Amino acid sequence: MPARSDRHLTRTLIAKRGLSRARTRRGSSRGSIFAIVALGLVSLALIGATASVGAVFAVYTHYAEDYVPIEQRLQARSAGLTEVYDRGGPVGGVLLGHLDNPNGALQDPVPLVEISQFMIDATVSTEDNSFWTNPGVNPRGLLRAAWENYTGGGIGSGTGGSSITQQLIKNVYLSDDCTIDDRGIPVCVAKRNLDRKLREISYALELENDYTKEQVLGWYLNQISYADRYVGVEAAAQGYFHRTAAELTLAQAALLAGIPSSPTDYHPRLNCAKDDAGVCITNPDGTFTVVSQAKQRQEDVLRLMVTHGRATQEAVDAALAEPLLVYPNKVDTLAPAWIDNQVEPRLVRMCEAGILPKIQGTKDCYESVHSAGYRVTSTLNWAETTRAQNLIQSAIATGLANNCACHNAAIATIDPRTGQVVVYAPNIDKDNSADRKVAGEIDQLNEVNQPGSSFKPMVYLAWFESQQKTPMSVLWDTSPMPLDNNDKIKDIDDDVVITNPRPGGGGEGLITARAALGGSQNIGAFRAATEATPTNVIEMAKRMGITTLEQGFDPTFRDHSSVYYGPSVATGGANIRAIDMAYMNATIANMGLMVGVPSLAKTLDLKSVKSLSQVEGEEYSETFQEYLDFTRGNLRLPGTRNLDPVTVLKVQTLDGEVLYEHGSDLKTEQVVDGAYVWMLHSIMSDCTARFIIWNCGSSNDDLALDSFADGVKIPTGIKTGTQQGYASANDTLETWMNGYSRYAGTSLWVGNADNQLVHDGPTYSYAAANTTVRLFKTWMGQYHHDVKEVEGFTTFATFDDRQPANVKLGNFNSATTEKGMRGGCFQVVQTWMKTDIKYPGDCMGGRGVPLPAFKPDLAIKLARQRGISYTTSSGQVIAEDNTPPPVIVRPTTPSSSVTASPSSGPAVTPTPGGGRQTPVPPTPKPATQEPTSGPLPPTPQLQTPVPGPGRR
Numbered sequence: 001m002p003a004r005s006d007r008h009l010t011r012t013l014i015a016k017r018g019l020s021r022a023r024t025r026r027g028s029s030r031g032s033i034f035a036i037v038a039l040g041l042v043s044l045a046l047i048g049a050t051a052s053v054g055a056v057f058a059v060y061t062h063y064a065e066d067y068v069p070i071e072q073r074l075q076a077r078s079a080g081l082t083e084v085y086d087r088g089g090p091v092g093g094v095l096l097g098h099l100d101n102p103n104g105a106l107q108d109p110v111p112l113v114e115i116s117q118f119m120i121d122a123t124v125s126t127e128d129n130s131f132w133t134n135p136g137v138n139p140r141g142l143l144r145a146a147w148e149n150y151t152g153g154g155i156g157s158g159t160g161g162s163s164i165t166q167q168l169i170k171n172v173y174l175s176d177d178c179t180i181d182d183r184g185i186p187v188c189v190a191k192r193n194l195d196r197k198l199r200e201i202s203y204a205l206e207l208e209n210d211y212t213k214e215q216v217l218g219w220y221l222n223q224i225s226y227a228d229r230y231v232g233v234e235a236a237a238q239g240y241f242h243r244t245a246a247e248l249t250l251a252q253a254a255l256l257a258g259i260p261s262s263p264t265d266y267h268p269r270l271n272c273a274k275d276d277a278g279v280c281i282t283n284p285d286g287t288f289t290v291v292s293q294a295k296q297r298q299e300d301v302l303r304l305m306v307t308h309g310r311a312t313q314e315a316v317d318a319a320l321a322e323p324l325l326v327y328p329n330k331v332d333t334l335a336p337a338w339i340d341n342q343v344e345p346r347l348v349r350m351c352e353a354g355i356l357p358k359i360q361g362t363k364d365c366y367e368s369v370h371s372a373g374y375r376v377t378s379t380l381n382w383a384e385t386t387r388a389q390n391l392i393q394s395a396i397a398t399g400l401a402n403n404c405a406c407h408n409a410a411i412a413t414i415d416p417r418t419g420q421v422v423v424y425a426p427n428i429d430k431d432n433s434a435d436r437k438v439a440g441e442i443d444q445l446n447e448v449n450q451p452g453s454s455f456k457p458m459v460y461l462a463w464f465e466s467q468q469k470t471p472m473s474v475l476w477d478t479s480p481m482p483l484d485n486n487d488k489i490k491d492i493d494d495d496v497v498i499t500n501p502r503p504g505g506g507g508e509g510l511i512t513a514r515a516a517l518g519g520s521q522n523i524g525a526f527r528a529a530t531e532a533t534p535t536n537v538i539e540m541a542k543r544m545g546i547t548t549l550e551q552g553f554d555p556t557f558r559d560h561s562s563v564y565y566g567p568s569v570a571t572g573g574a575n576i577r578a579i580d581m582a583y584m585n586a587t588i589a590n591m592g593l594m595v596g597v598p599s600l601a602k603t604l605d606l607k608s609v610k611s612l613s614q615v616e617g618e619e620y621s622e623t624f625q626e627y628l629d630f631t632r633g634n635l636r637l638p639g640t641r642n643l644d645p646v647t648v649l650k651v652q653t654l655d656g657e658v659l660y661e662h663g664s665d666l667k668t669e670q671v672v673d674g675a676y677v678w679m680l681h682s683i684m685s686d687c688t689a690r691f692i693i694w695n696c697g698s699s700n701d702d703l704a705l706d707s708f709a710d711g712v713k714i715p716t717g718i719k720t721g722t723q724q725g726y727a728s729a730n731d732t733l734e735t736w737m738n739g740y741s742r743y744a745g746t747s748l749w750v751g752n753a754d755n756q757l758v759h760d761g762p763t764y765s766y767a768a769a770n771t772t773v774r775l776f777k778t779w780m781g782q783y784h785h786d787v788k789e790v791e792g793f794t795t796f797a798t799f800d801d802r803q804p805a806n807v808k809l810g811n812f813n814s815a816t817t818e819k820g821m822r823g824g825c826f827q828v829v830q831t832w833m834k835t836d837i838k839y840p841g842d843c844m845g846g847r848g849v850p851l852p853a854f855k856p857d858l859a860i861k862l863a864r865q866r867g868i869s870y871t872t873s874s875g876q877v878i879a880e881d882n883t884p885p886p887v888i889v890r891p892t893t894p895s896s897s898v899t900a901s902p903s904s905g906p907a908v909t910p911t912p913g914g915g916r917q918t919p920v921p922p923t924p925k926p927a928t929q930e931p932t933s934g935p936l937p938p939t940p941q942l943q944t945p946v947p948g949p950g951r952r
Contacts, residue, residue, distance in 0.1 A: 067173075067206045080373030080654060082347075084339050086382035087422075087649060090375045094382040097333030099344055099370045100229065109222035110234045112214050116248035119233055121310035122257035123221065126301050128164040129308050131217070136165040136208030137201055165204040168220045173203055221245075226256055227263040228329060228433075240268055240326040250311065251298070251319040255290065258297035266294045268326045269433055278754070280328075280434030287325035288434060295324055329433045329440070335380065337426040337443035342579075342647045343378050344369065345632040349600035356651060356659055374659075377650040379420040384786060388413075388425040391779050396428055399750075399771030405759040406735070406750050406768045407437035410444035411779060412579050414745045416586040419595035419666070420646040421579075422744075423783070427753075439753035445579045446631070448548060448555045449749065452572040453520045454581065454721025454736040455541070457588065457680055459570040460517050462540040463528040464676045471514040471679050472814040472831035474842045474849065475524040477507030478858035498522050498571070501722075502692050509817035509866040510842070510849060514682075514831075518689025520720060522571050529570035530854045537569055541576075542640050543671040545583035545594065548575050550606065550637045557627035559611045567854075572723050578736075578747040583645050585738055586745025588681060588717060591802050592672035596643035597665050601636040602629075643667055674804035675834045681799065682832050684717030684739075691819070700777040703770060707739070707780035714784050715798045716741045722769060725757050732760035735768045737776035742797040743787050748776050806835045813841025815849050817866055825849070825869065848877040 081098040088094060112120070124131045130138055162170065207216065226236035236256050237245045248256070259266045271294035272280035280288045290298070302319055305311035333339065350356045351365035362368040392409045399406050413423035426443040433440050463469055479500040499505040500521045507523060508515060516524025529537055538549045548555035554563045555575050565573065587594045610623045629635040633644070651660040683689050687696035687706055697704030699711070705718045718739040725731025734751030735758065750772045751758055758768035784796065812831045817823040825843035833839055842849055848871035851859050856873070863870045869879045 067203050069207075069210050080371070082369060082372055082374040082376060084335075084343050084376045084378055086378060086380045088382075089377040089650065090652070093377065094334065096335040096378070096380065096382065097339050099339065099347075100231070101370045109218055110232070110245055112218040112221070115218075115221055115233055115245045116253055118250045118253035118311075119221070119245060119248050119256065120217065122250075122253045122301055122305060123217075124164070125304045125308045125310050126257045127167070127260070128162075131164050132213055134163055134165075136163060136204035136216075138163040138166075162200070163204065164220050165208055165216050166200050168216060168223070169200050169203040169207060171223055172219075174200055224260050225263055226259045227267040228269065229331070239329070242327055249319070249322070250302070250315055251322040251324060254301040254305070254319065255294065255298040255324060258294070258301045266297045268294050269329060271295065272326075272434060278436055282328075282434075283325065285325075287327055290324040290326055298324060329431055331430050331440075334382070335385070335424070336430060336441075337446070338378070338380055338424045341443050341446045341632060342421065342424065343376060345634055346600075346644075346647050347374070347376065347651070349634060350648070350651075350660065353600045355600075373654045375652040375654070375656075376648060377652075379422060379646050379649055380424055381422045384413075384783065385423050385425050387782055387786075388423050388779060389428075391775060391782065392425060392428050395771055395775035395778065396750075398774075399767060402767045402771070403759050403764055404750075404767035404771045405752075405757065406771055407435070407752050408439075408444065409748070409750045409772075409775060410578060411746065411748050411775075412445045412582040413783060414582045414586040414645050415743060416589040416595065416740065416745050417743070418646065419586070419597070419643070420649075421582075424579075436754040437752040437756060442753050444749055444751075444753065445582075445747075446577055448575050448577060449734060449751070450572050450723045451574060451576050451581060451736055451738075452721035452723035452734070453522075453525070454719045454738045455572065455574050455576065456517055456520065456525045456570060457684060457719055458541040458544060458546075458584070459525050459529045459532065459537050460513055460683075461544070461672065461676055461680050462532040462537045463513065464679050465540070465673065466532045466536045468834075468837055468839070469513065470812055470831045470833045470839060471683055472512045472812050472816065472829050474510040474512055474814060474816050475516060475527045476849075476852050476859040476862060477509055477511040477516070477521065477523050478855060478862050479507035479521075479523040480505060481523055481526070481855060481858060498526055500692075507862075508692075508819070509862060510815050510823060510868060511818050512814065512816045514686075514689045515692060515816075515818045517680075517683045517719075518686065519692030519694075521692065525570035526567050527852060527854065529567040531852070534565045534567060534569050538565060539639065540672070541574070541584070542637070544587050544592075545641050546574075546576055546580045547633070547636060547640050548577060548580065553606065553609070553637065554611065555630065557609075557612050557623060557630070559613045560609065561611065572721070578749045579645075581736075581738055581747035582745050583641075584745070585717075585740040585747060586645075587671065588677055588684070589740035589742060589745055589799075591674040591681070591799075591804060592670055592677040593674070594641065594643050594669045594671050596645050596667065597662070598667060599633070599636060599640075599642060599644045601634055601644075603638055604630060604635045606638065641671070643669055673806070673834075675807035678802075678804055678807045679832045681717050684719060685715065685799065697777075700774075700781050703773055705737075705773065705777075707777045707784070709781045709784040709788065709796070712796065714741050714780060714796055716780065720769070720773070722760065723751075730761050730763060731757050732768055733757060735760060735772040737772050739776065739780065741780070741784065742799065742802075744780065744783055746776070746780065746783075748772065748779065750775070807832055808835050809833075810839075812839055813843065815842040815868070817868065823866075823868060843871070846871055846877065848879070 081101055083090070083098045084096045085093040086096055128134070128138060130140075222232040222234070224233075225231055226233070226240075228239065230236040230239050233248075233256065234245045236259075237243055237248055237252070240256070241248070241252055255268060259268075264270075268290050269280070269288060271290055271292040272288035273291045275281050283289065299320060302311065302316045306313055306316050347356065347369045348365050351358055351369055356365075356369070356372075356374075358365055359368040359372050362371060388411045392411065396404075396406060396409055408428050410427060411423060411425045412421065414421050424445060426445040427438065427440050429438055430440040432438040467473075477500070479498070481498045482495070483498065484495040500507055500523055502519065502521070507521070511521065511524050513524070513528065515521070516528070535551070538551065541549050549565070551565055552560055552563055554560045563575070583594075583596075604626070609626065610619065612620065612623055612627065615623050626635065646662060646666070648660070649662045650658060652658050687694070687704065690696075690705065694704050697706035697708070697713075700708050705720065707714045707716055707718075716739050718737070721736030721738065723733045723735070725733045733755060734749060736750070737746075737748045739746055750768060760766055760768040788794070788796070809830050810833045811828050812833060813825060814827055814829045814831070815823045815825055816827070816829075821827070825841065825847050844850060848869040849863075850871045851873065853873075859870065860878075862868070863878070863880050867880045869877060871877050
């Protein structure tokens with residue numbers, strides 16, 4: 001029995017609060033006395049000071065003073081759900097879904113009488129056994145938690161002691177940090193500190209004096225998270241069991257009641273019975289059987305109910321014998337990834353920038369945007385996205401039949417003319433979360449992956465700019481190229497060998513950038529990255545739209561110290577997102593002109609950024625929040641692009657008032673000199689530059705890389721990518737296709753969400769790569785057919801009118817020996833070059849090709865084999881050939897190489913733009929016979945595990 005002074009204290013506090021706030025109370029019970037004493041003792045234990053009765057009263061009144069009834073709180077915080085539409089808008093468009101409102105279920109709660117008594121009893125037994133008798137706080141639990149916190153190291157070190165009422169208070173009033181987590185699920189977190197805890201206790205006492213226990217429990221059951229996207233017991237009952245909350249059985253209720261304490265561990269679908277491949281076994285009725293931690297937790301809850309007298313042993317035995325079944329996830333939202341990762345973050349940043357108003361009564365722009373009831377018109381073309389989704393499903397089904405072991409794919413397409421994201425197909429099946437190779441909740445367009453060779457265009461673009469090179473400038477093609485620790489390349493751990501992906505793995509001697517990039521050769525790319533330096537390559541990628549690259553920075557925030565980018569960035573060792581690659585491709589299509597809207601993002605402080613693997617407690621929460629903000633584009637690396645792709649076209653209120661309309665905020669920025677991008681484009685758009693591996697295509701039925709629409713070749717630039725696995729040169733993790741036209745910047749990814757290897761390479765007849773090429777060609781054909789139909793033109797635009805004024809075709813001394821050419825310092829070809837640079841040629845005006853700074857010994861060996869004269873670092877010329885007199889020849893295309901032998905007749909080949917034509921002599925047979933019976937498969941993988949950082 002409490003001391004008389006404690007009872008007096010309780011009455012005094014209630015009386016004093018009653019003077020300032022007149023309302024009906026349910027009495028000053030003995031529990032209330034304990035609660036007030038607990039409040040004082042919590043204050044003592046946590047503050048570590050001596051407090052008088054007056055001090056306890058001061059604490060109580062200080063925190064209770066700004067309490068408002070829950071109905072008033074909810075009314076102030078929500079005008080309704082914000083709806084997101086495709087580009088057709090609210091009238092005539094497609095409703096893609098709505099933003100999750102953390103308090104949405106409390107706007108129209110399911111009455112307690114419509115919730116199963118099993119659910120009520122299971123929840124009380126599990127979360128707060130004294131709920132029906134305590135005053136809103138559990139005094140014993142509070143005292144235990146206070147003592148543990150006091151003796152154990154501060155707030156959060158104890159086991160906790162929150163009652164159901166306190167949990168309701170925490171979720172509705174005090175969860176200030178709301179975000180979308182990495183699975184696309186809304187998460188609101190209350191800070192773990194003394195101020196929050198004391199406020200929580202005070203509010204709980206106030207709430208219990210305003211409302212009945214039934215009202216409090218009803219609100220609690222309507223707002224608690226039950227894993228996945230389910231907020232409230234009705235949503236969980238419908239989602240997991242396809243029944244109402246009133247129809248829940250004892251077994252089902254016990255499963256749900258156990259989830260809130262650890263939603264990830266006790267997630268029913270993540271604890272399904274799996275087959276040997278790790279896929280949930282589907283029962284004949286379409287359900288999964290719940291096992292493991294979730295099943296164990298359900299059994300614990302059932303035993304608690306018996307212990308607390310809320311269920312009989314007989315009823316529990318029957319529930320334990322009942323099969324525990326849940327249905328697969330079915331997402332009602334048409335485009336959850338698009339909304340969560342692209343539209344919603346943009347709306348929040350618009351609010352923070354003052355473009356959208358912050359709703360009165362909301363604590364921040366996140367809450368404002370989620371509860372404002374906006375009608376948002378996005379840029380997404382849902383009809384085209386649906387076509388992309390259907391093509392993905394068809395291509396993957398065919399690929400699996402061909403043993404590709406590739407279960408997933410994603411496509412993003414941005415219109416270069418407008419900067420608008422038109423197609424966003426982030427996963428083969430958003431509803432399939434049971435198969436972890438699919439993991440439908442993961443947005444593969446926003447996920448960090450490694451792009452393989454599809455990143456090589458950024459290497460050559462940096463090489464052109466930093467080294468003043470041309471498409472016909474040469475690189476020492478020393479394949480194979482052994483690497484070891486003596487080479488002092490930090491991102492290579494073991495002895496490895498890099499080789500070219502071609503029959504025999506050899507090289508061209510002195511290979512041009514045109515042939516090296518067109519044929520996706522690894523040695524040339526590695527040497528270009530070495531000469532340009534990884535720093536310049538990263539800086540170029542950031543300028544062109546990539547947001548995830550920084551030396552010593554892990555975009556997953558797992559371990560920043562593990563990330564180092566060396567020359568292997570050229571062959572796949574980069575960490576990127578497919579949506580950024582699509583924006584990069586759109587910017588290449590515009591010759592370095594980026595089109596979009598200001599990002600409105602904040603800059604990440606790299607000096608203070610932490611790794612999730614190295615922090616815990618409050619630091620972990622803060623770092624994880626920083627990771628989420630970075631993932632969703634609200635935080636950016638220094639030096640990253642200033643513009644973003646356009647995702648939002650219009651924002652209206654419920655009444656139709658237009659708060660924002662896209663138009664005047666469209667910006668352009670020339671991020672790279674267009675002449676260098678034109679040089680890059682002259683390679684990527686020229687099918688004859690791919691001669692080492694591919695032929696030119698004739699239709700979408702072949703495996704060449706060109707795309708066709710209505711039987712007509714689309715003027716495009718293209719780059720493949722194959723990301724190698726961890727352990728062997730014969731392993732493939734994922735495959736890519738990236739490309740662009742005047743109408744589309746597209747990135748396409750194929751792989752497995754759980755990072756299981758796909759089947760590729762010669763052992764599997766390049767099954768995964770072929771699947772990727774076929775899907776890309778089919779998609780580009782479909783999309784361009786649709787664009788032509790909608791816009792009403794008959795001929796696809798070329799790039800002729802995009803040629804910058806400061807680039808021209810000119811004579812260049814190229815020493816290349818590719819395709820059987822003689823080489824030498826006096827061999828002259830035509831190539832694209834900047835008008836304001838005087839190019840000295842590959843021999844730098846001398847009589848020998850300079851040896852590379854990296855691995856010169858391999859170059860010397862190659863020079864002796866090929867008869868190439870070279871210049872040492874000291875300037876000495878070593879003549880290994882008999883250089884012929886100068887001969888000026890024309891290229892087979894304005895960006896190609898040719899032989900120095902005379903011609904018997906002219907050939908005509910289009911320029912990279914597809915317009916002008918140039919008569920040139922025919923090219924003789926190369927030293928290594930090209931394939932003649934059809935195109936070879938897409939780029940195979942390296943002969944060594946990719947040494948890139950952040951490998952997943």
